[in-house]
Amino acid sequence: MKLLLIEDDREAAAFMVKGLRESGHTTDHAADGREGLFLATTEHYDVMIIDRMLPGMDGLAIVSAVRVGGNTTPVLILSALDGVDERVRGLKAGGDDYLTKPYAFSELLARLEALTRRGVAPQATTKLRVGDLEIDLLARSVTRHGRDIELLPREFRLLEVLARHVGHVVTRTMLLEQVWDYHFDPQTNVIDVHISRLRQKIDKGFEQPMLHTVRGAGYCLKPVD
């Protein structure tokens, strides 16, 4: 992926660029809003990462400017401003995702990948297929290898989110946001318990598991190879 990072904290940016490069992404870094806006409007990127607090400028202004120009490149907004309403403001301004500093790099990476997947798996689809697992979004039914799997509504939604990001890491925070629409970190391992229940249902009795735990990051649904 080709990424644009607009971030004034040079040290943080250096870490990020290094990490992204190690994960196989090329990254352009702009240290101020003017340069960032120039790059955003002249180059083509897969995802743009924009810090909100830039010297003399709100990162959201860049997002708006980019959107006004008809550019639909996914934007991930970084912010030291916590709070749910800040998130809402960021998304209203045209951002596609919002991450509060400080964040785990794995979280950033998972979200970046999820953003690029957006164009690939259309929301309007009625069936998701992951290997021998079939998810009927209209009938709310799931089969694996032709065998019916009974899921509770919340398990179904969990599976749906994982399936939409097939092959990619989905973090616990992302699951909590996308399945339950909660934006806080529970102190207990809620998501792990839900995942283990889901795993019981879709992987039990099959030789190869599909639902994998990615250590220190999250979960990943992969077709059996």
Add this chain to the structure above:
Amino acid sequence: MIDLFRSTTFRLALIYLGLFGVSVMAVLGFVYYQTVIYADQQTDETIDAEITGLAEQWRQRGLAGLVAVIAERSSTERGSNMLYLLTDSHQRPLAGNLDHWPDATIGPDGWMRFPLQPIGGQPNRGHIARATSFLLAGGYQLLVGRDLWERSQFRQRMVTALGWSVGLTLLLGLTGGLIMSRRLLARLDAINRASDQVTAGELGRRIPVRGSGDEFDRLAQTLNSMLDRIEHLMAGIRQVSDNIAHDLRSPLGRLRSRLEMAMRTPDRLPAPYRDVLQESIADADQLLATFNALLDIAEAEAGSLRAEMAPLDLADLLHGLVDLYEPVADEKQISLSIATLNGPFPVRGNRHLLSRAMANLLENALKYTPAPGRITVTLGVTRGGFSVTIADTGPGIPESARQIVFDRFVRLEHSRTSPGNGLGLSLARAVIQLHGGSILLEDNEPGLRVVVSLPAAEPPAPLPVEEHGMGQLRGTNLTVALDSASRRQ
């Protein structure tokens, strides 16, 4: 309200009243004594003057003159209190208004006292006379005295009047004392109430000052400036801790990303280093979570949280949370259930903040309830709002600790060993207060019952059970008691 009769002011008033009563009685007693002596002297002087007059007559006009004067003076028309009796040597009356010589002895002071017999049909029962007598030449005896009826009447009236005076004094004093102590108590009560509210956490409360500049005003001003100082110090501490949280967050974030970057090349790292890194990241995350929670509490408490309030349904919110935590509870062999009436339960609030607050309460219950246990979430209707009750079968919280557990970083002894930062309840309370609600800890016998009250967005439709409170509600109208899992299926 302090018990009036046990108050110091009332006791002081009583003591003063006692002293005052004694003083008044002493003064009145003196007045009485003086008056009575004066009256007695008057009586004796009158008699003496009379005697002098009669002696003059005797000297000038002899027996006849004396008899005439006595007869004239003792005629009933004159209505005098004077008593006269002139007898011959055989004590046979010659003149006067007594019909016989009284059967009384003469005291050492030359006076005699004797009861008066009715004279001429006049009612004079109980009348006492004071008289003196002389032996005249020729064996004649003269008695001059005075009916003391008027004097004793006067004395009696005086005693009555003085008695009433003492009584009135005591009554007025008591009333005044009561009024005074009530007024003082009212002012002390105001001070007490304000202090209690400050103790309960309303640091902004101040003791009312009347502006009269009296002792109470001065006391109130002193206490208020003390409270100002406390509030200032508290704000300072809070400010410092918030700043620390804020300023430490950035370097901690950098620290975390460095550790994470080092972790991202695991193949080149020996396993022990990897573990150290992993643990360090976990610690950094814990610290960050604590800082974030501190900042969130500070913002919620300041009421400045950029929280956009929107209408939401409390039942939906709770069902969502129970749905999230039900498997966790199940895994711990705790049954988590929710019971609500048929909605709607409209409140105005921030869904994310409220969810987080309620999640904290649920997580607390989950953390401290041993297996096999039970956690029940009940949504009820109260006056003007709703109540969310989260009851568990855990060890509960002793009454003495129920206030302090809301303070930051307070963890009770038995929970020290379990994970957590001691900020969950603080945040929950801050958020609920931000929503104009309140949170209370009660005994679930056994276990803890957390009762959250939130105001309704609009007055709820009147329910017939509203008058009877929760007890009735549970008994009669609570028909929907569903596990959220089965509800959603």
